[in-house]
Amino acid sequence: MSPPQKHTQPVRSRSQRIGLLLFFPGFIIALIGALGAGSIYPKLFFLASLCFITIGSFLYFSAAYLSAPAGIRNNRIMFASLSSRGSIGVIIALFFIAFYILMYWFPFYLEHFIAMFHPLSRMLRGKPAEQYFMYGSLYTFTIIIMGARALMKYRHSRYQIVRTCAVIFSQFVFAFLIPSILAAFNEPEKYVNYFWPLSYKDLFPSNVNYLLNFEGAISKFLLAWTILLTFAGTPVLTFFFGKRWYCSWICGCGGLANTLGDPWRQLSSKTLASWKIERYSIYSVLSLIVITTAILWLNHLFGGELLGQLSGGFIRFYGFAIGMIFAGVIGTGLYPIFGTRVWCRFGCPQAALLGIIQRFFSRFRITTNGAQCMSCGNCSTYCEMGIDVRWYAQRGQNIVRASCVGCGMCSAVCPRGVLNLENGPLAGRIKSDALPLIKSFKSGI
C-alpha cells in the first residue's frame, strides 16, 4: 500500500480557522499567566483565557461537525497527524505528560498558573487554590468543552447524547461542585462519584476512622455512601446494566476518555497479545488493592503490630506508582499514542471488579444482528477498550466481555446496524446466532 495521498483541498473551513485563531490566544494567555502574570492579575488572565478557549473551541467544533448532515464522520482520522500518532499527536502527548509531572511532583513550577484559580477557589471553597483544585477545575472544564464536541459529533445518536450529558453532569456536580461545597463547610473534600477500589483509600482503616471521628453528620453520610455504593450499588447496577452505568456514565476517568480522548479512541491495540497483557495487569492491580485493604484491616485489628510503619509506605507507593504514574502520566498523558482508555483497560481496579461482575452476573450484552456483519472492522477500530468486536460479530456471536465499558461506539459506527447494547435475560446471553444455514455450528477457528 502506498502512503495516503496529500490533500489539495483545504482541510479546514474558514470558520474552523477563525475558531483556531481564537483558541490559540486563549492558550497563550494561559501560558503567560503560568509564567508569572497569573499571580499578578489572576482574574483577568483566568477569564480572558477561559473566554478565548471556550469561544474558539465552540466555533471550531460547530464548523467542523454542524456544517455536515448528522452521521458518523470519521473522515481523515487515519491521515490527520493529531489522531494517527503523527507529530502533532506526539507533541500533545509530551505536553500532557509534562503537565502531569509538574502537577504531581513539582507544583512549585505551576505556582502562577495555580494562582489564576485562586479567585474561583475562594468563591467556591472560601480558600485559595492548591494544585488539585486547579487540576479538578481544568478537568471539569475540559470535559464540558470536549463534551460539547462529542455532542455535536454524535448528535445523530440519542444514546451518545444522553450518555455524554450524564458524564458531563456527573463530573460537574459530583466531582467539582459537591467537593467544593464540602470544602467550603470544612467537611472532607470527597469526590462522590468515586468508590473503593478505584478510590482505594476510601475503605482503608485510616480513612474510615478519619470519617468516623470527624465532627458532623456529613462525614458519616459520606462513609455510608461509599460503603453502600461499593457493596450494594456496584453489584446491583452492574447486574442490570453492565459496567457501563459506571465506566461510561458516572466515572470521571471514563468521562475524560470519552470527551477529551475521543479523537484518539481508535489507537487502542486490538491484538490478542494486548488482551493477554490486559488481563494480567488489570487483575494484578485489583489483587494488590484487595490484599492491601485486607492486610491494613488485619493490621488495624492487631493494633498496628503487624505492619508498623509499613502501611503508610505502601499507601505512598501505590499512590505514586499506580495513582500518579499509571492513571495520570501513562493513562491520560499517552492518550494520543495508545488510545484513550489505557488506564481503564490495563490498570483500573474498579473496572476489573465491575468487569468480573459483567462477564458472569449481568443482563448486559452486545447483541449481534443475525448474519448482517460484513467484517468491515469499524467496530473493532473504534472500540476504545481494544476489543476485537468484529471477531464476534462476523460469527454471529454476542459480545460479552469483561472489559467492555458500554460506550456504544461500536454500535454507532457499524454501517450495517449489526450491534446493539441490550439488557436482557441471562439465558442465552453468549449465544451464537450464526448464519441462517449453519445454526448448529458454534465452535471453531
Add this chain to the structure above:
Amino acid sequence: MEHVVIIGNGIAGITAARHIRKHSNRRLTVISDESKHFFSRPALMYIYMGHMKYEQTKPYEDWFWKENAIDLVCDRVRKIDTKGKKAILRSGSSIPFDKLIIATGSKPNKFGWPGQDLNGVQGFYSLQDLEAVKKSTAGIRQAVIVGGGLIGVELAEMLVTRGISVIFMVRETHFWGVVLPEEEGDLVARHIKNHHVDLQFETELKEIVGDSDGKVSAVITGKGEKVPCSFVGLTVGVSPNIDFIKNTAIETDRGVLINSCFETSIEDIYAIGDCAQFREPSTGRRPVEQVWYTGKMHGETVARTICGKETPYMPGIWFNSAKFFDIEYQTYGTVMSQQKEGEKSFYWENPKGDKCVRIVFDSTTQAVLGFNFFGIRARHTTCEYWIANREKLPNVLCSMAASNFDPEFFKCFEKDIISQYNSENPGRMITLKTKKGLFSNRLT
C-alpha cells in the same frame, strides 16, 4: 493427505478454507494476487475516507493463517489443467490439487464506451482500484460517476469527503430503480442531494473524452451534453471474473455453472461466491448472487461437501443491507421494485422523509413476504421468523417493537406506523402490543 486448493482469498474462498480447517486437517492452499491476506472488500471505501487503515480491514491477524495451517500463495492462476489436476500460475510454477475451489469473485463491467480505458476512468472493486482512485483523484475538483447502484453511492460518498464535486449519472427514473420501489428511491435520492451530490436521472453515458496526455477531460451524455471532469467512476454492475476459465473443460455461462452442491461440470472442481452460477437456483433466488453474505454461506456449505458430508445449498430467506451516506438500509425477504400480482405493500415514512418501512404482504392471506427498512435498524431473526412463518401483517405491526434493533433511547416509530395503518384500514383497528424499554428489550 488430500490437498484442497482455493483460487481467490475473498470472503467465499476464505470462509471455505476456515470451515474446511474446522472439520478436517486437509492440506489447504489459498491463491490470490490481490493481497496476501484476506481483507473486507466492503470496507475499501473507509480506507479512502480515512476511517480505517488497510491493516484494520483485515478480519484476522496475520499469525492466524500459519496457526491454522492455511498456506497463502501470492500469485495469479493463469490456467487450470483439469486433466492433470494442476493450477498453473503466472509465475510459471504450478500447484497440484486433489480438490479445487474457484472463488475468483467479480470484475467491474465496462460496456465498450469510447474512452473507457483513458487515465482517470475506472471501476471500483479491488485494492488496486482503490490505489488508482487515490492517485487519480488527488487534487481534482470535478468527478463523474456513472451508474446508480451501491458501489456508485459509496464512490460518491468517498469523493465528497475529499471536497470533490460529484455528478452522479443514473439511467433509471428513480434511484437504484432495478431494486428499490419508487418511494425508497426518492428517499435515498433526497438524502444524496443533501450531501451536495449532483444526482441526474435518465442520464446515460455516451462517450468519454480525453486530453492529449490520454487523461480524461470530459464525458458526453446520451443527450449530447458535454460535462468536463477529471475522474470517471464506472459503477454499472459487476460480472463473474472467469475469463481464464472460459477455454477449459469447465462449463461456464455468465459464471461458472454449478449444481446445488457447488460442483462444476468437472469432478473435484467447485465454484463459490460471486463467480458461481447455479444451474437451478432455489426458489426466489437468482442464479448469480453477488453479495458478501451469500459468499459466506457458499463457503460454509461447500466446506461440508468437501469434507465428505455432501450438503446442498439452502440459503433460506434473502437478506441484505447497505448504507447510503448516513441512511442505513436493511432488507429481508422479497421486496421488488414493482409489486407482483397478488401482492400489496404497506409503506410508512417519517415526516422528515429520512426513515421508512415497507412491508410487502400477500393480498389474500395477509402473510408478510418482505421488509425494507431505511434509517431504522431491524432484528434479523425476528423478520426472518415472521416471513418463514407467514405471519399476518396486522400481527406483525402489533409486535413491531420486537423487531426494533435501534440503540437505547432512540425515538421509536411503532406508534406512528400503527396509526397510519389504522387510518388506511378503518374498521380493522390494531394496537401496539409490546413496547421497547430499558429493561424489556425484546430478545426473542
